[in-house]
Amino acid sequence: MSVLALLLALVFSCSALNAQSVTVIVDKSGSGNFTNVQQAIDWVPANNNRWIRIHVKAGTYTEKVTVPANKPYILLEGGSRARTIIQSSGHGSVVGTSTFTVSADNFVASRITFQNTYNKLILRDEDAVPDASMERAPAFMIYGDKASFYGCGFVSLQDTLSDMQGRHYFNRCYIEGAVDFIWGSGQSIYEGCAIYSRNAGTTNFITAQGRDSPNDNSGFVFKYCTVNGDDTTFLGRVYRAYSRVVFFKSTLGSHVAPRGWFAWNFKGQEDLTTYVEEGCSGPGAKKSKRVKWMKTLGPAKLIKLVSTRKYINTDRWIEAQPRPS
Numbered sequence: 001m002s003v004l005a006l007l008l009a010l011v012f013s014c015s016a017l018n019a020q021s022v023t024v025i026v027d028k029s030g031s032g033n034f035t036n037v038q039q040a041i042d043w044v045p046a047n048n049n050r051w052i053r054i055h056v057k058a059g060t061y062t063e064k065v066t067v068p069a070n071k072p073y074i075l076l077e078g079g080s081r082a083r084t085i086i087q088s089s090g091h092g093s094v095v096g097t098s099t100f101t102v103s104a105d106n107f108v109a110s111r112i113t114f115q116n117t118y119n120k121l122i123l124r125d126e127d128a129v130p131d132a133s134m135e136r137a138p139a140f141m142i143y144g145d146k147a148s149f150y151g152c153g154f155v156s157l158q159d160t161l162s163d164m165q166g167r168h169y170f171n172r173c174y175i176e177g178a179v180d181f182i183w184g185s186g187q188s189i190y191e192g193c194a195i196y197s198r199n200a201g202t203t204n205f206i207t208a209q210g211r212d213s214p215n216d217n218s219g220f221v222f223k224y225c226t227v228n229g230d231d232t233t234f235l236g237r238v239y240r241a242y243s244r245v246v247f248f249k250s251t252l253g254s255h256v257a258p259r260g261w262f263a264w265n266f267k268g269q270e271d272l273t274t275y276v277e278e279g280c281s282g283p284g285a286k287k288s289k290r291v292k293w294m295k296t297l298g299p300a301k302l303i304k305l306v307s308t309r310k311y312i313n314t315d316r317w318i319e320a321q322p323r324p325s
Contacts, residue, residue, distance in 0.1 A: 021050040027057040037065045037076075037086060046070045051322050056112060058083040064090060069103040069144070075322055078112035081153040081174065091118040091137040098138035098162060105144045105166070106317075110324035113153030113174075114140040116160070119200070134179065134200055138162045142186065146317045149173050150324050156181065157200050163188050163220070167312040178231070180208035183239060185218045189308050190225055197229030197255060204229070205262065207236035209243045211274075219244030219274070221305055227284065228253040236275065237262040244274040248306045252277075256284030261291050278302060 025032030026040050032055075034040045040054045053075045065086060067074060078084025090097030100114045116137040139156040145166035153174045154161045160177035163186035170190045175182060178200040182190075197204045206227070211218045227235075227250065234257045236245045243266075261275045270293035277285065277294065287294075297305070304310050308318070 021052060023053040023055055025055050025057065026061075028059045028061060029057075032057060036063050037061055038063055041065060041067055041071065041074070044071045044074060048073050051075055053077060053322070056084050056086075060085045060087060062087055064088045064098070065100045067100075067102040067104050067107060067144075069105075072104040072106040072144070074104065074106075075108040075110075075324070076112060077110050077324055080111050081113040081151055084111060085113045085115055085153075087115040087117050089116065089118040089137070091116070091135045094136055094138060094141070094159065094162065097136065098141035100139070101141045101143075102147060103143045105146050106321065107142075107144055107147040108150075108321050108324070109148075109152050110150040111152065113155060115153070116156035119157035119178075134158050134202060142166065142168060146321070148318060148321055157198060159183055165218070167317070169308065169312060169318055177206075178202060178204045178233075180205050180237070180239070182206055182220060183208035183210070185210035185212070185216070185240075186220070187218045187312055188220055189306075189312055190220065190222045191308070193222065193225045195222070195225060195227045197227070197231055197233035199229075199231035204231050204233035205237045206233055207245050208239035209236060209245050210240040211242040211244045212240040213242055214272075216242060219246065219305065221246045221248065221311060222250050223248040223306055225250040226253070227251070227256060227282075229255040231255060232257050234262045235260050235277075237264040238266040238270070238273055239264070241266055241269055241272045242274070246274075246276040246278070246302075246305050247280055248276075248302075249279040249281075251282040252280050252284030254283040258286070258289035259291050260287075261294060263291075263293075276302070276305075278306075 058079045088099040116139040118137040136159045138159045141162040148169040158179040160181035163184040168188040172192045176196045
């Protein structure tokens with residue numbers, strides 16, 4: 001029996017549902033089970049119901065990776081976000097261009113940077129390309145429910161982190177971009193994350209959240225985060241009529257635009273949105289020039305959004321997932 005066949009047998013011999021059953025190694029030098037990440041994903045059995053740890057050794061892996069909907073219960077683990085990088089250069093549209101796409105439920109990633117290198121070509125530095133224009137170039141796209149990320153990096157300029165749908169938890173991650181670089185209709189909490197707005201010669205927006213009805217549970221909550229950058233940035237622009245974003249007890253740097261928020265194509269409908277800043281500090285947290293339609297929530301409504309347990313984790317799915325070692 002081959003080594004991989006033996007590992008596959010171990011997956012199904014594990015008696016406890018959702019127990020971590022096996023670890024496989026990705027090493028581009030050839031000393032692991034696989035030399036690229038997609039090979040490891042392809043090896044995971046369809047409709048898998050056991051946690052499988054895929055450890056990606058230090059290195060830069062240039063590839064597009066897709067986790068299909070029928071491959072849940074994957075823990076993807078790197079050495080550190082500075083040393084383990086997955087990158088590609090897809091651009092021009094959302095579908096099919098992301099470096100890493102997850103459609104499966106129950107996904108965990110830790111200590112890896114997901115990067116789209118296309119937009120690096122137009123930054124104002126030694127690598128700049130004259131007359132190049134910024135395009136959509138997602139680094140990560142998530143459609144699955146119950147996904148958590150620990151110490152990961154997400155780097156591009158436009159549409160960096162495409163938080164499309166489902167419940168997601170981001171802990172101490174680094175997210176970098178310029179335009180709508182955290183966007184979509186996810187129901188997500190970002191806790192202790194560092195957000196950086198890059199100078200790309202355009203008007204910058206951190207979020208473009210896509211809540212489209214008062215009954216839609218989606219929204220982005222940033223708690224205990226830091227916002228910095230090298231260019232002026234709005235905290236968000238209205239991407240759908242009921243867009244919802246909360247910054248809670250976060251530190252906002254001097255590059256945050258005094259108005260804070262931008263109505264975009266929804267001028268006259270701003271009262272439908274839920275844009276909240278509560279308990280924030282730093283030079284960018286001054287509210288004297290903020291838009292008049294920014295909301296203030298009462299304690300009960302606020303806690304329903306900023307509490308991880310109440311907003312995204314009512315069924316304790318985060319505790320049920322394996323934590324990175």
